[in-house]
Amino acid sequence: MLLEPQEVxxxxxxxxxxxxxxxxxxxxxxxxxxxxxxxxxxxxxxxxKVRDALSTNLDLIESFxxxxxxxxxxxxxxxxxxxxxxxxxxxYVFRELKKHTVFLTMTDPAIAYGVLALSQPFxxxxxxxxxxxxxxxxxxxxxxxxxxxxxxxxxxxxxxGIRRSLNxxxxxxxxxxxxxxxxxxxxxxxxxxxxxxxxxxxxxxSEEKDECLAVxxxxxxxxxxEHLNEEYAVLCRRLAEKLARKRPSPLVSGxxxxxxxxxxxTIGWVNYLDDRSQKPHMKLTAIDKxxxxxxxxxxxxxxxxxxxxxxxxxxxxxxxxxxxxxNPMAWMIQxxxxxxxxxxLKREIQEEALRKxxxxxxxxxxxxxxxxxxxx
Numbered sequence: 001m002l003l004e005p006q007e008v009x010x011x012x013x014x015x016x017x018x019x020x021x022x023x024x025x026x027x028x029x030x031x032x033x034x035x036x037x038x039x040x041x042x043x044x045x046x047x048x049k050v051r052d053a054l055s056t057n058l059d060l061i062e063s064f065x066x067x068x069x070x071x072x073x074x075x076x077x078x079x080x081x082x083x084x085x086x087x088x089x090x091x092y093v094f095r096e097l098k099k100h101t102v103f104l105t106m107t108d109p110a111i112a113y114g115v116l117a118l119s120q121p122f123x124x125x126x127x128x129x130x131x132x133x134x135x136x137x138x139x140x141x142x143x144x145x146x147x148x149x150x151x152x153x154x155x156x157x158x159x160x161g162i163r164r165s166l167n168x169x170x171x172x173x174x175x176x177x178x179x180x181x182x183x184x185x186x187x188x189x190x191x192x193x194x195x196x197x198x199x200x201x202x203x204x205x206s207e208e209k210d211e212c213l214a215v216x217x218x219x220x221x222x223x224x225x226e227h228l229n230e231e232y233a234v235l236c237r238r239l240a241e242k243l244a245r246k247r248p249s250p251l252v253s254g255x256x257x258x259x260x261x262x263x264x265x266t267i268g269w270v271n272y273l274d275d276r277s278q279k280p281h282m283k284l285t286a287i288d289k290x291x292x293x294x295x296x297x298x299x300x301x302x303x304x305x306x307x308x309x310x311x312x313x314x315x316x317x318x319x320x321x322x323x324x325x326x327n328p329m330a331w332m333i334q335x336x337x338x339x340x341x342x343x344x345l346k347r348e349i350q351e352e353a354l355r356k357x358x359x360x361x362x363x364x365x366x367x368x369x370x371x372x373x374x375x376x
Contacts, residue, residue, distance in 0.1 A: 001098070001099055001100055001101075001117070002117050002119070002121065003118055003119075003141075003144075007141075008118050011141055011146065012040070013036075014070075014072070014079060014080055015149065016040040017070035017072070018054075018061070018064055018080055018083070019047065019051065020033065020035065020036040021060070021064045021070075022050055022057070022060050023039065023050045025057075025063070026053050026060075028049050028050045028053045029046060029049070044150055051150055055086070058084050058086075061081060061083055061084045062081070064080060065077045065080055082140045082141075083139050083140065085183040085184040086137050086139050086140075086183070087137070087138040087183065088137045088138075089105065089135070089292045090106050090134065090135045091103040091105055091106070091113075091133075091134055091136065092104040092106070092131040092166055093126060093131060093133075093134055094112070094166060094170060095130060095131075096122070096123070097114070097179075099114065099181075100115055100145075100179075100181065101114070101116075101122050102114060102115075102179060103134075103138065104131075104166060104169060104170055104173065105292065106292035107292055107293070107294065108258060108293070108294065108297055109169075109172055109173065109176060110170070110172065110173045111176075111180060111185070112173040112178075112179045112180065113138055113179070113180045113181075114144075114145060115138060115145050115146065116144050116146050117146075118147070125151060126153050131163070131166055132154075134151050134152065134153045134154070135152050135153075136150060136151040136152070137150070139183070140182060140183035140184075143182060144181060144182065145181060145182065145183055154218070154219075156214075156215055156219075158215065159208065159211035160207075160208065160211075161205075161208030161209075161211050161212055162211060162215055162256065165255065169255070208252055209244055209251065210244075212244070212249070212252050212256060212259075213240060213241065216251060216259050216260045217237055219256060219257055220233065220236045220260050220263060220264060221233055223264060223287075223290060224236065224264075227280070227282060228264075228282070231321065231322060232264070232267060232268075232271075232280075232320070235267045235318060235320065236263050239263050239266060239267060240259070240260075240263050242309065243305070243308075246308075254301075257291045257292055257293060258297060258298070259301065261288055261290075261297075261301060262300075262302045262304065262305050264291075265284055265287050265298055265299070265302035266311060266318070268282065268284055269284065269302060269306070270311060270313060270314065270315050270319060271319060271320050271323065284298075284299075285298075314327050314329045315329065316330035316360060324360050324361075325363065328341065330360055331363070333353050333359065335349065342363070343363045347362070350362050350363070
């Protein structure tokens with residue numbers, strides 16, 4: 001369902017006036033933008049930067065209303081002021097209904113929002129095949145919920161396993177709050193209905209496991225490209241594959257973004273990602289936020305993974321290869337009952353330790369040995 005054309009025109013006029021004001025205050029775009037209309041003509045990628053800046057500086061909405069640089073009416077200012085209740089993040093565009101489109105959050109528990117499109121149907125924006133994972137901002141507008149006109153989607157396909165999980169999340173969301181059609185969301189819960197007897201679940205098939213793994217790896221790769229590097233991505237993918245090989249695989253239960261968050265958190269924890277002296281550096285709680293997961297949920301999932309595989313800090317099996325040479329845990333072995341650093345042992349002992357899988361590789365020889373090799 002679409003907004004009426006005159007309401008769409010009003011929404012865009014108010015929104016571009018606010019975005020223009022935000023850019024004037026924060027100087028997100030280095031080039032001079034002379035008017036709201038000129039701002040609206042910029043590419044979506046550029047306007048996204050300003051939109052994201054507003055999401056972390058919501059006090060600018062009140063400043064805009066107080067200064068009223070666009071000379072808006074009182075009713076129009078009230079519409080803009082209501083945008084402080086915006087909801088930003090990743091959503092599954094889950095289902096098309098008669099009155100609205102259902103956007104399902106990636107949080108646990110999930111929330112289902114009934115969202116209206118603006119000038120184009122969502123089908124034209126993201127395609128007819130749902131669900132689709134998107135990132136956008138939801139805003140209240142004249143008693144309904146709309147998106148802000150900027151939406152990015154992820155090229156991830158969902159098979160029967162994920163669809164069943166989303167259906168279950170949607171049912172739980174409707175049970176808790178119904179479909180939310182206005183912001184801010186009411187704290188009142190939908191009256192509970194008598195629970196129906198649950199059918200005994202069937203064990204997941206290998207196809208469902210592979211599908212879950214593909215979705216989780218897709219989320220991990222996207223995150224590592226945006227925030228970390230390929231070294232982290234390789235280790236995270238390896239940990240995801242190890243989880244998929246367990247029987248039964250835990251990946252088929254729970255949400256993909258929660259598992260992806262727990263995996264990245266675990267690798268980051270092993271490698272001290274939250275240490276400011278490390279590059280890249282990132283707080284572990286920022287990982288939760290990026291995946292749309294609560295801090296306690298992300299921490300709990302990471303602890304579950306670490307306990308499952310007995311992973312510890314500086315664990316050589318999960319350390320970044322570029323840092324292994326500085327990781328003492330990778331080189332400590334027992335020789336004749338004594339714990340020693342293999343980097344300082346004779347070459348033949350190192351080779352035997354490597355053959356037994358006790359060290360990751362033969363460390364560089366001392367300089368004197370290298371000089372002798374050159375003279376031979």
